[in-house]
Amino acid sequence: MNEKVTSLQVAERAGVSQSAVSRYFTPGASVSKATAAKVQKAAEELGYRPNVLARAMVSGRSRIIGLIIADLKNQFYPLALELLGRELQERDYQVLVFFAANSTEGIEPVVQKLLDYQVDGIITASVAMSNSLTERCAAAGIPVVMFNRGQDDPRLSSVTTDNVAGGRMAANFLVAGGHERIAHIAGWQGATTGRDRTLGFLDGLRDLGREVFAMEDGMYQREHAAEVARAMFSGAERPDSVFVGNDYMATAVMDVLRFELGLSIPEDVSVLGYDDVPLAAWPTYQLTTIRQPVTRMVTATVDTLLDRIEGNPEPKQIKITGALKIRASARKPKGFTS
Amino acid sequence: MNEKVTSLQVAERAGVSQSAVSRYFTPGASVSKATAAKVQKAAEELGYRPNVLARAMVSGRSRIIGLIIADLKNQFYPLALELLGRELQERDYQVLVFFAANSTEGIEPVVQKLLDYQVDGIITASVAMSNSLTERCAAAGIPVVMFNRGQDDPRLSSVTTDNVAGGRMAANFLVAGGHERIAHIAGWQGATTGRDRTLGFLDGLRDLGREVFAMEDGMYQREHAAEVARAMFSGAERPDSVFVGNDYMATAVMDVLRFELGLSIPEDVSVLGYDDVPLAAWPTYQLTTIRQPVTRMVTATVDTLLDRIEGNPEPKQIKITGALKIRASARKPKGFTS
DNA sequence: ATTGATTTTGCAATCGCATGCAACTTTTCT
DNA sequence: AGAAAAGTTGCATGCGATTGCAAAATCAAT
Numbered sequence: 001m002n003e004k005v006t007s008l009q010v011a012e013r014a015g016v017s018q019s020a021v022s023r024y025f026t027p028g029a030s031v032s033k034a035t036a037a038k039v040q041k042a043a044e045e046l047g048y049r050p051n052v053l054a055r056a057m058v059s060g061r062s063r064i065i066g067l068i069i070a071d072l073k074n075q076f077y078p079l080a081l082e083l084l085g086r087e088l089q090e091r092d093y094q095v096l097v098f099f100a101a102n103s104t105e106g107i108e109p110v111v112q113k114l115l116d117y118q119v120d121g122i123i124t125a126s127v128a129m130s131n132s133l134t135e136r137c138a139a140a141g142i143p144v145v146m147f148n149r150g151q152d153d154p155r156l157s158s159v160t161t162d163n164v165a166g167g168r169m170a171a172n173f174l175v176a177g178g179h180e181r182i183a184h185i186a187g188w189q190g191a192t193t194g195r196d197r198t199l200g201f202l203d204g205l206r207d208l209g210r211e212v213f214a215m216e217d218g219m220y221q222r223e224h225a226a227e228v229a230r231a232m233f234s235g236a237e238r239p240d241s242v243f244v245g246n247d248y249m250a251t252a253v254m255d256v257l258r259f260e261l262g263l264s265i266p267e268d269v270s271v272l273g274y275d276d277v278p279l280a281a282w283p284t285y286q287l288t289t290i291r292q293p294v295t296r297m298v299t300a301t302v303d304t305l306l307d308r309i310e311g312n313p314e315p316k317q318i319k320i321t322g323a324l325k326i327r328a329s330a331r332k333p334k335g336f337t338s
Numbered sequence: 339m340n341e342k343v344t345s346l347q348v349a350e351r352a353g354v355s356q357s358a359v360s361r362y363f364t365p366g367a368s369v370s371k372a373t374a375a376k377v378q379k380a381a382e383e384l385g386y387r388p389n390v391l392a393r394a395m396v397s398g399r400s401r402i403i404g405l406i407i408a409d410l411k412n413q414f415y416p417l418a419l420e421l422l423g424r425e426l427q428e429r430d431y432q433v434l435v436f437f438a439a440n441s442t443e444g445i446e447p448v449v450q451k452l453l454d455y456q457v458d459g460i461i462t463a464s465v466a467m468s469n470s471l472t473e474r475c476a477a478a479g480i481p482v483v484m485f486n487r488g489q490d491d492p493r494l495s496s497v498t499t500d501n502v503a504g505g506r507m508a509a510n511f512l513v514a515g516g517h518e519r520i521a522h523i524a525g526w527q528g529a530t531t532g533r534d535r536t537l538g539f540l541d542g543l544r545d546l547g548r549e550v551f552a553m554e555d556g557m558y559q560r561e562h563a564a565e566v567a568r569a570m571f572s573g574a575e576r577p578d579s580v581f582v583g584n585d586y587m588a589t590a591v592m593d594v595l596r597f598e599l600g601l602s603i604p605e606d607v608s609v610l611g612y613d614d615v616p617l618a619a620w621p622t623y624q625l626t627t628i629r630q631p632v633t634r635m636v637t638a639t640v641d642t643l644l645d646r647i648e649g650n651p652e653p654k655q656i657k658i659t660g661a662l663k664i665r666a667s668a669r670k671p672k673g674f675t676s
Numbered sequence: 677a678t679t680g681a682t683t684t685t686g687c688a689a690t691c692g693c694a695t696g697c698a699a700c701t702t703t704t705c706t
Numbered sequence: 707a708g709a710a711a712a713g714t715t716g717c718a719t720g721c722g723a724t725t726g727c728a729a730a731a732t733c734a735a736t
Binding site for chain 3: 719
């Protein structure tokens with residue numbers, strides 16, 4: 001029942017040495033046509049396939065990429081995960097997924113496990129790396145690239161959109177739309193993405209001689225954002241517009257505004273998001289948002305990682321520029337082109 | 339830079355044999371307190387961790403579970419994936435994810451790769467297994483359990499909800515609600531889930547002396563479901579209710595009804611879904627649906643799989659009963675309790 | 677036909693760990 | 707105290723491949 005076919009058995013049946021079999025399955029190795037044919041025949045008959053783990057042991061490369069992910073609830077990440085997985089698959093790497101606790105802590109044991117599995121590289125999505133972990137990965141010679149999160153450490157690669165610029169775009173758009181009381185429900189300020197978007201947004205307002213009317217951390221959580229929205233928009237003088245730290249929260253905010261507070265969007269309040277998740281395009285939300293070009297981000301991530309694995313040791317910090325995607329959730333200034 | 343610490347180095351530093359080190363890290367092996375202490379100290383100082391791949395080679399168990407998934411767009415699956423991942427992680431298994439083409443074909447090479455990686459078991463989510471593949475996995479002694487999809491083959495384990503019963507519930511609910519023209523936008527009829535739900539629904543209607551007013555395959559695709567809905571509800575005599583094969587399509591249908599056809603839900607049309615994805619509870623949709631208890635499904639899946647890996651060779655077909663979750667997208671019959 | 681250059685091939689070592697076996701220690705019991 | 711039982715330990719082997727090296731075979735060129 002449990003039949004394992006090894007290269008040795010193939011070798012015997014083909015009448016060649018075990019090395020020959022190995023070479024046949026190693027691209028670029030030296031095998032004559034004659035032996036190749038013999039090996040192929042024997043391998044086929046026996047249903048032989050090389051054992052990737054054994055190969056990994058001696059070659060030192062497992063062709064496994066560890067992916068750490070914290071939050072699949074935010075619709076941006078399933079999308080990213082799928083694209084990452086497919087892209088790596090195409091390049092003949094596989095993805096070992098680890099789920100981390102949402103906090104910055106708690107990924108310690110996860111990275112440890114990852115190292116135990118001898119992964120060739122690590123991608124972190126929406127997760128921060130501590131210093132000691134970066135240390136350990138660097139020591140083990142395992143490249144790390146952070147997806148959609150930045151870090152100061154120059155040993156780390158990262159791929160993000162230009163979140164500061166994105167924040168600015170949001171500010172410009174809302175001001176141009178003639179809004180007077182501009183609010184901000186921020187992305188989690190413990191994450192670079194959240195901080196940078198906020199930073200850009202505030203800077204943008206300031207440059208236009210404005211100030212934020214109200215501001216609160218939404219923590220990148222749906223429920224938390226909803227509560228913040230409730231409080232923020234219940235007062236007598238409510239904001240006439242709000243820039244929300246990501247689409248996932250923005251939809252929650254819209255729900256609260258519409259269904260709990262009876263407000264119209266964009267007539268009473270303009271809402272801006274960040275990410276452009278699929279949901280944002282649905283007719284219910286029609287969310288105007290800063291698009292993160294996820295496909296390009298994924299390609300950049302994979303390129304960077306494989307580059308480092310296959311030689312080039314320099315980490316890269318890549319910033320892709322996002323773009324405003326205008327829909328119907330925010331008042332559209334005259335003369336603004338999507 | 340690239341420092342690999344092996345058990346041998348630990349052994350030397352601790353002044354014991356390599357076997358002792360190995361035993362220290364093998365739960366249940368025989369080590370005295372004295373050596374254990376020495377090994378622990380040395381291992382800690384060197385930052386040693388056992389190489390999982392090497393262990394896999396000799397023990398024959400990789401503690402890797404292959405997960406094949408086709409569709410992360412349907413919000414049910416990210417959720418399932420996360421739960422599966424976390425549960426397996428807790429039991430000290432890791433998940434190697436593979437993305438399959440959506441079709442039934444095309445998973446051939448994926449399973450092949452999976453076998454190459456010496457996974458201890460396979461979980462398929464929303465994917466069907468061909469006969470020859472089942473054959474191969476059985477031959478390799480690798481248990482397979484299908485998540486949210488059934489199969490006739492008795493060699494395969496599967497975990498689903500009782501989709502036939504679920505379909506019946508939908509029928510009962512709509513009839514009890516006094517609907518006259520009951521329609522059905524079915525789940526993909528190429529999948530057992532889709533077929534069974536439809537089957538149960540039609541049977542349920544028949545038992546109540548009714549017939550389906552209109553019916554079409556939605557293919558489990560948002561866009562396709564939307565088109566079907568457009569056609570189905572544009573005619574002069576439109577349905578007054580529709581049971582949709584899953585929530586993912588149901589939200590698309592609702593969007594079409596509301597935003598393209600200007601219909602009210604549930605006043606003009608009642609909509610029923612299947613799954614109870616998080617989205618279904620959002621105020622915009624308030625979707626009445628047949629809940630698939632995903633946590634229990636996941637637990638059952640993992641239990642079944644690990645059971646088979648760790649000894650018990652019998653495949654199991656598990657059917658978990660779903661339950662109607664009443665919200666506001668369908669007219670509520672009097673006396674129906676949620 | 678002979679030599680030199682180039683390819684192919686097999687041998688054997690290696691990767692890092694687990695484990696059966698035999699030798700040795702310690703504990704338990706009479 | 708001595709014998710039997712139980713617990714530890716190290717040696718040596720094997721898991722299934724890759725790969726450096728040297729021998730053998732093929733090819734090219736005189």
